[in-house]
Amino acid sequence: MPNPPLGNLTAEQFLADYWQKKPLLIRQAVTQFDWLPGLDELVALAGRDDVESRLVELRNGKWSCESGPFRPSRFKKLAASDWTVLVQNMNHHQAFCAELLYRFDFIPQVRLDDLMISYAPAGGGVGPHFDSYDVFLLQVGGRKRWRISSQDDLELVDGAPLKILERFVPEQEWELEHGDMLYLPPRYAHEGVALEAGMTWSVGFRAPTAQELGGAFLDYLRDRIELPGLYADPDLAAVSEPARLPDDFVARVAQMLNGIRWGEAEVRDFIGRYFSEPKAHVFYDSPDDELDEDDFAAAVARHGVALDLKSAMLFDGDRVYINGDTLDAEPAALPALRELANRRRLPPADYPAEAVEALYACYEYGYLAPGGE
Numbered sequence: 001m002p003n004p005p006l007g008n009l010t011a012e013q014f015l016a017d018y019w020q021k022k023p024l025l026i027r028q029a030v031t032q033f034d035w036l037p038g039l040d041e042l043v044a045l046a047g048r049d050d051v052e053s054r055l056v057e058l059r060n061g062k063w064s065c066e067s068g069p070f071r072p073s074r075f076k077k078l079a080a081s082d083w084t085v086l087v088q089n090m091n092h093h094q095a096f097c098a099e100l101l102y103r104f105d106f107i108p109q110v111r112l113d114d115l116m117i118s119y120a121p122a123g124g125g126v127g128p129h130f131d132s133y134d135v136f137l138l139q140v141g142g143r144k145r146w147r148i149s150s151q152d153d154l155e156l157v158d159g160a161p162l163k164i165l166e167r168f169v170p171e172q173e174w175e176l177e178h179g180d181m182l183y184l185p186p187r188y189a190h191e192g193v194a195l196e197a198g199m200t201w202s203v204g205f206r207a208p209t210a211q212e213l214g215g216a217f218l219d220y221l222r223d224r225i226e227l228p229g230l231y232a233d234p235d236l237a238a239v240s241e242p243a244r245l246p247d248d249f250v251a252r253v254a255q256m257l258n259g260i261r262w263g264e265a266e267v268r269d270f271i272g273r274y275f276s277e278p279k280a281h282v283f284y285d286s287p288d289d290e291l292d293e294d295d296f297a298a299a300v301a302r303h304g305v306a307l308d309l310k311s312a313m314l315f316d317g318d319r320v321y322i323n324g325d326t327l328d329a330e331p332a333a334l335p336a337l338r339e340l341a342n343r344r345r346l347p348p349a350d351y352p353a354e355a356v357e358a359l360y361a362c363y364e365y366g367y368l369a370p371g372g373e
């Protein structure tokens with residue numbers, strides 16, 4: 001696995017001095033690109049309905065933001081400048097994008113979100129704004145001027161279709177060239193304007209709100225609670241105001257609801273499932289010519305195995321999670337499954353039968369496939 005693309009810094013130095021603290025510019029952070037898309041390739045991706053894309057335009061001083069999929073003809077109608085097309089979750093669609101995203105996995109995978117690619121002609125940008133999460137902005141081809149500000153005033157233009165700062169007071173400015181990368185902590189004001197047509201590849205992070213987590217955790221609990229008992233009131237007394245909520249009824253219901261309990265085990269299990277759940281738009285295809293388990297075992301021994309680009313796999317102690325579910329696995333399977341989760345692939349080897357069995361179950365769902373050595 002290549003080192004994190006942090007220039008001369010180690011992951012430890014970066015986390016101690018910059019992560020969630022202050023911006024960092026790294027010249028020539030990534031110099032080797034195994035895949036460099038042209039605009040036509042991005043336009044083709046933005047035309048697919050399993051790919052999330054947006055088109056941002058600034059016309060006569062007014063911002064607009066459309067969601068894909070887009071017909072190729074939509075791009076013929078654009079002005080020579082002042083637009084940006086953005087394609088999200090590129091790591092689900094292109095192996096090199098996934099490889100680049102996972103070069104940032106010195107940060108736990110539960111915190112990694114996606115790699116997004118934006119393309120803008122000279123003059124294009126998405127306006128001054130802030131993001132709620134950390135971001136690495138990697139320049140790929142072309143040149144972009146980035147201006148940033150530590151301002152506390154994060155008021156947004158009212159009614160705009162995307163987040164645009166009402167007042168932006170830039171404090172620092174850089175021109176990024178191919179391979180240069182800018183890290184910004186959450187809520188740091190910034191604005192990028194292309195000086196020459198090119199791309200920004202953004203590595204984004206996942207920072208759920210307490211409200212999102214609370215709602216999702218309550219959904220998790222609802223599917224699992226088993227509360228005993230049935231309301232009973234053998235001591236009921238006659239009432240003169242039948243519509244009034246009786247205090248003892250309220251007290252008994254409160255006591256029944258008090259049976260809803262959870263502890264660390266439930267929180268851990270919730271996290272494993274929730275943070276490996278597929279995003280909207282994501283579907284897995286079962287293999288076309290499905291191998292039987294013996295042929296699958298032979299293929300894994302010869303070629304190794306790789307997670308599908310869209311798969312998310314996590315583990316917690318003896319529990320393994322893949323794409324929102326637990327994976328039943330015998331203890332002898334765990335070392336291989338943990339390595340697969342960490343590295344997203346396993347090298348060719350003779351794995352224990354227990355591991356092959358668990359891998360085969362995932363293979364049948366299209367979560368992984370032999371190969372990728």
Ligand code: SIN
Binds near residue numbers: 117118125137
């Ligand atoms: C862009 O790719 O142009 C915008 C990325 C960002 O500002 O977060």
Ligand code: CO
Binds near residue numbers: 130131
């Ligand atoms: Co941004």
